[in-house]
Amino acid sequence: MNKRITLWIISLFAVTPVMADIDQTKGNGLYGFVTQGYFKTNTNNFYGKSQSGSFDFNEIGVGAGFVLNDTVSVGGLLLSRKAGNADNGSVRLDNLVFDVKALRGENSITGVRLGRNKIPFGFYNATRDMAMTRPTLLLPQSVYHDHSRNFLINADGLEAYHERWDDESYTRFALLYEKNNGIDNPQTEIYFMGMDWPGKLNPDYATGATFTHTFNNTKTRVAGFYGHLPTKYKPGTVDPLTSGEITTDVMWLSGMHEIMPKLTLTAEAFLPRIAYDGLGPLIPNRNVYPLGWYLQATYAHSNSLEFYGRYDQTYKDKFDKSGEKNSAATGMPKHSFYASDWTVGLNYFYSPSLIISAEFHRINGTAFLPRLDNPDPSMTSERWNMFGLQASYNFR
């Protein structure tokens, strides 16, 4: 813990002299946040030993952005995240982007973002760890998996984009060519291969395309994402698996409609295909189709209070919704292959920089329960409740 605090102080001091030379009123700035959560579950563990109440969830970030000239700007963020046994709080470079606006028109910009980019799927993935950008305390776990989040966070490479606008709409397209950062770790191996095997997963360059379109006088927004992520498995010295490939193709669809300023309806769906090839008899060649979706309503009561409700659902294999076949094949309980979650909650804006959130979940199934907090799946319960409380402070 002490090491972590020291790192933060060092990073703050490292940034300060740079800041002193740049005029704050020119819109360049230092920004950041601290979030602390509390989770209580009646059974199963979510982010620490939540059955007895857990404070083992926090997020700290410090970032800076500089507009160097009309063409080039740079922005980056250091992030530390502690989440039970699933995330250890180490300080990471979350993003560092050089944005080159190569062509500027009167109603469009074409450019390229080089560096460590956030993976831009869904409405929220790019800023999933910043409480003040999330509409709810936790993002819907059916689609924004936190139990297998590592390979969904960021990638190094380039994003070429084109954005255009008129009086009432805004559209952005982007093509991605990047190497994913979060592939070689136990969490991602558990997600793709059921356990942490002796060998290594190595990512190839991934390709992707994304678009966002805001229209209908900015009241309606749709977004889509497609990504192709090839990954190679290299066996360890003693390894029952053979050298093979796991290829993930992901389609993501999002829609939002606002009846301003009071009501916002949001729905998103996550439609991946995971193809296994050449890993040997223990992981036979096959295609698996997971599925996740949610529907959410947010009611803005006043300039300091909003309420929300959500239903979300996820299946690890949409052709085995009850989990029977996968349970028979793996020995894992049936309920670990699906989850549905009713959530109600509220955000209270004590001030522009302090947000308090609370939410209650009623959950059937454990598909998104972090395995690292629940090492023995046979000890988990199908039906569980969770209460979450969170305070988040941000500055800029």
Place this chain on the structure above:
Amino acid sequence: MVIIANPSTSTNAVSQSEARLIFSNDIKAWKSGEQIAVITMRRTDEAYSRFTQEVLNLYPYQIERAINRKRYAGTAQSEIVAVSAEEMLKLVASIPGAIGYIHKKAASNMPSIKILEVRNE
């Protein structure tokens, strides 16, 4: 509250949705091609909260989320923060392409800025 702009801007009126797109940093240039410089008050300023609700028809936290989603993904923001109404007037008057907002009374009879009419939807 009224929207004000540098007199050099070619525009005399904006729609409410155009204003939302400008202040959330989606629209980045005027129709003439001139770059837009967004001037805003501090988040704690009462004028900020009044502006978002009266002119944009959004609660402050709704537009904050949109802006933070860009900032925290590494998109550097080029908005300029004014610490007082006087500074808002001064910045909008002196920066070509600037847009800001102010109490209606403070903006009347000021030749150094112009008031943009907001067309409601």
